[in-house]
Amino acid sequence: MPEIRNLTMNFGPQHPAAHGVLRLILEMDGEVIERADPHIGLLHRGTEKLAENKPYNQSIGYMDRLDYVSMMCNEHAYVLAIEKLLQITPPVRAQYIRVMFDEVTRILNHLMWLGAHGLDIGAMTMFLYCFREREDLMDCYEAVSGTRMHATYYRPGGVYRDLPETMPQYEVSKWRSEKEVQKLNENRSGSLLDFLQDFVDRFPACVDEYETLLTDNRIWKQRTVDIGIVTPERALELGFTGPMLRGSGVVWDLRKKQPYEVYRELDFDIPVGTNGDCYDRYLVRVEEMRQSAKIIGQCINWLKVNPGPVILQDPKLVAPDRESMKGDMESLIHHFKLFTEGYCVPRGEAYAAVEHPKGEFGIYLVSDGANKPYRVKARASGFAHLSAMNEMVQGHMLSDVVAVIGTMDIVFGEVDR
Amino acid sequence: MSKKNTALLTTLADILGERLVSSSDALHEITIEILSDDLLSVMRLLKEVESLQFHQLIDLSAVDYLEYGKADWQTQSASSDGFSRGVGATEISDSVEKSRRFCVVYHLLSVEHNYRLRVKCYLGEESPRLHSVAEIWAVADWYEREAFDLFGILFDNHPDLRRILTDYGFIGHPFRKDFPLEGYVEVRYDPEKKRVVNQPVSIEPRTLVPKVIREEDWLHSSKSLSEVEDA
Numbered sequence: 001m002p003e004i005r006n007l008t009m010n011f012g013p014q015h016p017a018a019h020g021v022l023r024l025i026l027e028m029d030g031e032v033i034e035r036a037d038p039h040i041g042l043l044h045r046g047t048e049k050l051a052e053n054k055p056y057n058q059s060i061g062y063m064d065r066l067d068y069v070s071m072m073c074n075e076h077a078y079v080l081a082i083e084k085l086l087q088i089t090p091p092v093r094a095q096y097i098r099v100m101f102d103e104v105t106r107i108l109n110h111l112m113w114l115g116a117h118g119l120d121i122g123a124m125t126m127f128l129y130c131f132r133e134r135e136d137l138m139d140c141y142e143a144v145s146g147t148r149m150h151a152t153y154y155r156p157g158g159v160y161r162d163l164p165e166t167m168p169q170y171e172v173s174k175w176r177s178e179k180e181v182q183k184l185n186e187n188r189s190g191s192l193l194d195f196l197q198d199f200v201d202r203f204p205a206c207v208d209e210y211e212t213l214l215t216d217n218r219i220w221k222q223r224t225v226d227i228g229i230v231t232p233e234r235a236l237e238l239g240f241t242g243p244m245l246r247g248s249g250v251v252w253d254l255r256k257k258q259p260y261e262v263y264r265e266l267d268f269d270i271p272v273g274t275n276g277d278c279y280d281r282y283l284v285r286v287e288e289m290r291q292s293a294k295i296i297g298q299c300i301n302w303l304k305v306n307p308g309p310v311i312l313q314d315p316k317l318v319a320p321d322r323e324s325m326k327g328d329m330e331s332l333i334h335h336f337k338l339f340t341e342g343y344c345v346p347r348g349e350a351y352a353a354v355e356h357p358k359g360e361f362g363i364y365l366v367s368d369g370a371n372k373p374y375r376v377k378a379r380a381s382g383f384a385h386l387s388a389m390n391e392m393v394q395g396h397m398l399s400d401v402v403a404v405i406g407t408m409d410i411v412f413g414e415v416d417r
Numbered sequence: 418m419s420k421k422n423t424a425l426l427t428t429l430a431d432i433l434g435e436r437l438v439s440s441s442d443a444l445h446e447i448t449i450e451i452l453s454d455d456l457l458s459v460m461r462l463l464k465e466v467e468s469l470q471f472h473q474l475i476d477l478s479a480v481d482y483l484e485y486g487k488a489d490w491q492t493q494s495a496s497s498d499g500f501s502r503g504v505g506a507t508e509i510s511d512s513v514e515k516s517r518r519f520c521v522v523y524h525l526l527s528v529e530h531n532y533r534l535r536v537k538c539y540l541g542e543e544s545p546r547l548h549s550v551a552e553i554w555a556v557a558d559w560y561e562r563e564a565f566d567l568f569g570i571l572f573d574n575h576p577d578l579r580r581i582l583t584d585y586g587f588i589g590h591p592f593r594k595d596f597p598l599e600g601y602v603e604v605r606y607d608p609e610k611k612r613v614v615n616q617p618v619s620i621e622p623r624t625l626v627p628k629v630i631r632e633e634d635w636l637h638s639s640k641s642l643s644e645v646e647d648a
Contacts, residue, residue, distance in 0.1 A: 041582035046591065053598050055626050084444050236472040236528060239556030252528050344631040347486075350444050351476075351524055351535065364478055364524065368486045369630045377478040379524070387559035416582060 006034065009398075013042050017120045017402045020412035024389075024401070031397050036390045043416040051376040055342030056082055056156065059376070064150035066378055067414035070109040071141075072101045073356045074378075074414070075154040080260065080352035081363040082156040085345045086317070093308040094158035095261040100299035101144070101153070102354070103292040104196070107203070108137050109357035109409075110289050114210060117282070117406035121223045121399075125213060133206050136199050143167050143192045157318050158311030163303065165191045193300050200297045207289055214282070224278035228392040228404045231276060238391070239384035242359025243288065244408065247273040247281035254355040268295050278407040285409075288357075317343050342371040351379075358382055358409050380414035422447055425532055428468050433459060448535040456538055457548050463525060463534070464553055471525035471534060474550070477560035479568040480520045483594040489627040518542040519570060523550075546571040567592035597622055 009026045012018035021042035027035040047066060051059040063078045064071040076098060083090070090098075111130040118126030138148045143164050145151035153160050167188040170181045187198040214220045230240065235248040245252055253270045255263040271287035273280030311318050319338050320331035347369040353362035359381025366375040385408045392404050422442050429449060430437060436459055438450040451459050463471045516539070523536040540547060549572040551557040561572045562581040569590035572578060580587060589596055599618050607614040 041580075041584070044582040049592055049598060053624075058626075087444070233472075234555075237555045239474060239554065241473075241475075250528060257531055258533075341626065341629055344629065348443060349446075349448070349535075351446060351533075353475075360475065362476060362524070364476060364522065366480055370488060370628050371626070371631075372628050374485060375478075375480045377476065377522075379476040379478075383559065383563075384556050387556055391555075 011401065013039075017405060019116065019405055019410045021416075022386075022405065022410065022412065026398070026401070028398065033393045033396055033398065033401065036393045036401070038386055038389050040386065040412070041416050043412045045417070047417045048376045048378060052373055055371050056345065056373060057338075057342060059373075060154065061150060061152040063378075064152060065413055066380065066417060067109075067356070067358065067361070067382070067411050068149065069112045069411055070105045070357045071149055071151055072098075072105045072153060073109075073354055073361060075152070076102060077352055077354045077356070077361050077363045077378075078376075079154045079156050080354065081350050081365040082345065084350040084352050085348055085365060085367055086156065087346075088157055088312060088314075088317070090158040090312060091309045092262065093162075093303065093306060094310045096299050096302050096306075097159050097163065097310060098154060099261050099263060099266070100196075100296055100303070101140075103295045103299070104137050104140055106292045106357040107289050107296075108134060110285050110292075111137075113285065113357075113406075113409045114282075117403075117409075118214065120402045120406045122219065123214060123217075126210065129206070129210060129213070133199075133203065136195075139168060139188075140192060140196060140199075143195075155311060155318065157314065158309070160311070162310045163192045167192060167195050193304055196296060197300050200293045200300070203293045204290060207286060207293075211286060215286075221279060223400075223403055224282060224407070226275070227278045227396065227400050228407060229275060229277045230388070230392065234391075235276065238388040240359070240388070241381050241384070242356065243281055243284045244359060244381075244385055246271065247284050248276035249274055254353060254360060258353075260352075260354060266295050266298050278403050281407050344369060344371050345373070353379070356381060358411070358414075359385065361414075378414070378417055380417065382408070382410050382412075382415040386410055386415055419445060421532075425534070429534075432462055432466055432469070446533065446535060448537060450537045450539070453538050453540060453547050457550070457553075459536070460523075460550050460553050463536070468530070469527060469532070470529040471527045471532070473526040473528060474523060474554035474556055474560070475526045475533075476522075476524040477550075477557055477564060478522050478524075479564040479570055479592070480522060481568060481592065481594045482518055482520060486630070487628075488630040489624065490629050515542040519545045519568060521547055521564065521570060540570065544571065545569070546573060548573050549575040551575055566590070569593065 007028045009028055011024035011026055013021040013023040023039040023042065025037040025039065026033055047062050051062060060075055060078060063074040066074045111134045115127040115130035141151055142148045145153040145160065169188055170176065170184040172178050172181050187195055230238070230248050232248045232250045235245050235250060240248070249272055251270065251272055256270055268291045271284045271291070273284050315331070315334040320334055324331040325335045345367045347367055349364070349366045351362055351364045353360050360379065361381060362379035364377040364379065365373050368374045389404070393401050422445065425447055426440055426442060429440060436451055436455045438452060440447065440449040463469050519540040521538045521540065525534045525536065538547060547570060549557065549561055551561060558576060559581060561575055562579060564570045565572060565578055566580040566582050567590055583591065589601065591600065599620050599622050601618055602615045603618045604613050604615055
């Protein structure tokens, strides 16, 4: 009889189900995991150190690149921390725009997660369905900031510019006939808000579609029910936040409990799980998408009837507009100073957190009164979640590791920073 | 100062007594400072006392105060040939208090009472070490590994204190302020050896925007530049 012994297996860093560059060292007894040791840091770029060597505004774009599937939420925490130190509040319209884009980002993130999670455990169609809707939201990013991913749209004191009156249009090409283009551009004839309204109207039906494919699917349930169970007490000790915490049944959402911006004015519900397994976390996230659509709808209604400034008119903090810069000496000086030196932030320290799609994303800023932050620490939810990997996969089969990685919604941009 | 924060400050003063070195409420955030020797007992209390229940360690980070408050460019005083032009990085002097160079910062959250708390613990320059809190909050395991990796702070009784973010075989603690931004080594592929090799870094250090400290509180004044000049 052959000798039976434990096997050490290397998983990743180049593995399609590793969601980036995760390297796992798995100690296995047959097909059962005895210990998992995640090796991270393969995507470490020293974002925090880089940010300490740049004026405040130059790092906003770096924040997009932390969790690169929920870009604007990262910016939001960073911008909030600066605003806290400066003790300024952006105009209400800017706050509504931020909330609206936070929720657009939440849907973007959850669609990416649902597609990838589904693909990992065998539901290929999900990926295609999710990316179909994701494309429309990417177009919103493009319309408002000019880029589809790394927007750099939020600024201390507001947002970079007001919402556009037109949407980018599809053009006739070798691959697209005039008739096709006309159909594609149908809902793009109005402003960004009209386009988003159209999206919000049809999105719940899309979520129903995803749910038809997964929620009662026997294979999906076999792969997710009772996998990676975390009790509420343990979830708190493991530093879980966001859907990971709510999946375990803890009622905690920063948008409700410590509301920032205008979340206090909006009507939405917080879904909570009961069993704390992968399936519950799936249900929580799917419901969050529906709630996000609801919030976006309310923001659109407010934004349509309340025009106004979207950024503070403080020349020491916000660059003057192009026109006055060309004609007015004082504006020119302000512009020059802002772009060569930036602005100085009063001494002190601040921690600002937002309810990021993945959990609590916080920025801890220490300022010594200079034009660059003295210390920036990004509190990434994925880092805390991944540290619980060992505990969550122990005793499960190898194929469940993939389900657990999926359910954590890991993105290495924020884990490695 | 909100009522809730005042209440929390009073509770903390009652419970911690002499172990509370200092406490403050700035920007609606409560910060307390404790001594490194008291760390474990204080943290246990914070987690277990009924009126606090800080069940979550949201974040643990380290700060290196070596260059705190030092600018590359003096804006207040001018010499005979005008203001200084900061083009290089600040020279590090010995003026920092060596016993307070490093600081480990804990951000705690109480889900039950909806409190947030920042606990700071200062450490000296010579072999900074602190007791691990991994036995109180499991999540501290990785956070402490990160602080060890990036700042070289040692945590006693840590279950597995290894590097976490930097490369295998990395030397030094990159987030310390005396570690250059460019680092010391770079990697490249060596076609002869047919593997990736380390070599001394080839890029020149340069400062794009000098660090400037301006204490004036012009940010909230809506005064225009001409008014400031008149004053």
